[in-house]
Amino acid sequence: MTLQNHGMVEDAIDQTPAKIGFTSAHDNISRIPYFLDYPFTKPDFTFEEHLAAAKRLKPKIAVAPDVEKGLSLNDAIEQADLLSDHADEVIMVPKDVHPSDIPKRFRVGLTMANFGSSAPWLLWEYRDCRSIHVLGGGPERQFKALDHGLNVDSLDSTVLGIHAIYGIWDGKCMDAPDGWDYSRRLTESVTNYCKFLSEYS
Numbered sequence: 001m002t003l004q005n006h007g008m009v010e011d012a013i014d015q016t017p018a019k020i021g022f023t024s025a026h027d028n029i030s031r032i033p034y035f036l037d038y039p040f041t042k043p044d045f046t047f048e049e050h051l052a053a054a055k056r057l058k059p060k061i062a063v064a065p066d067v068e069k070g071l072s073l074n075d076a077i078e079q080a081d082l083l084s085d086h087a088d089e090v091i092m093v094p095k096d097v098h099p100s101d102i103p104k105r106f107r108v109g110l111t112m113a114n115f116g117s118s119a120p121w122l123l124w125e126y127r128d129c130r131s132i133h134v135l136g137g138g139p140e141r142q143f144k145a146l147d148h149g150l151n152v153d154s155l156d157s158t159v160l161g162i163h164a165i166y167g168i169w170d171g172k173c174m175d176a177p178d179g180w181d182y183s184r185r186l187t188e189s190v191t192n193y194c195k196f197l198s199e200y201s
Helices: 009-014 047-057 073-084 139-147 159-163 182-200
Strands: 002-004 019-023 035-037 061-063 089-092 107-111 132-135 152-156
Touching (some): 009 019, 009 182, 035 047, 035 152, 047 073, 061 132, 073 089, 107 152, 132 139, 139 152, 139 182
Parallel strands (some): 002 019, 035 061, 089 107, 132 152
16 A cells, blocks of 8 residues: 655654655655656646656656546557656556556556546456556545455555544544544554555455
């Protein structure tokens, strides 16, 4: 599991089994990230900038631009291959093409966030994918991919970080004990989720 980094959360994440993730447009990446996401919310950000960040940072996992909005499958594969020179695993996110069209050498991104563009495919249409990364969504949404028996090897989420502003996640959203600061709430929530995922698998 990876969690997108925003300022003070790095120390909290370091105390959990989760790994640090950034988008390549992040202004101040202070360490080598495990997970490097493509900043799809920044339309002016270019693939060349993303590739340069991957080359500089050498992440374990890098996300290629989504296959949508005029980006052909062949061009998307070419971009993913370029990223694979600098990351151990590259995620391709099929939106305008079927998940089965993604070459087996790449991990397939399954979008579960409730914002931004989403893929039109049903969960069972990912059943033949060799390896899946669940992109976004909270625990309840991500559980759906696990419940379908998909080959999920990694997940990322900012939802736990948002929940930690108000409380903790312990199988459900709940209030934290008095006196717990944000860092403690986040550490507890992420640890709980990682433990759940480990037991689930």
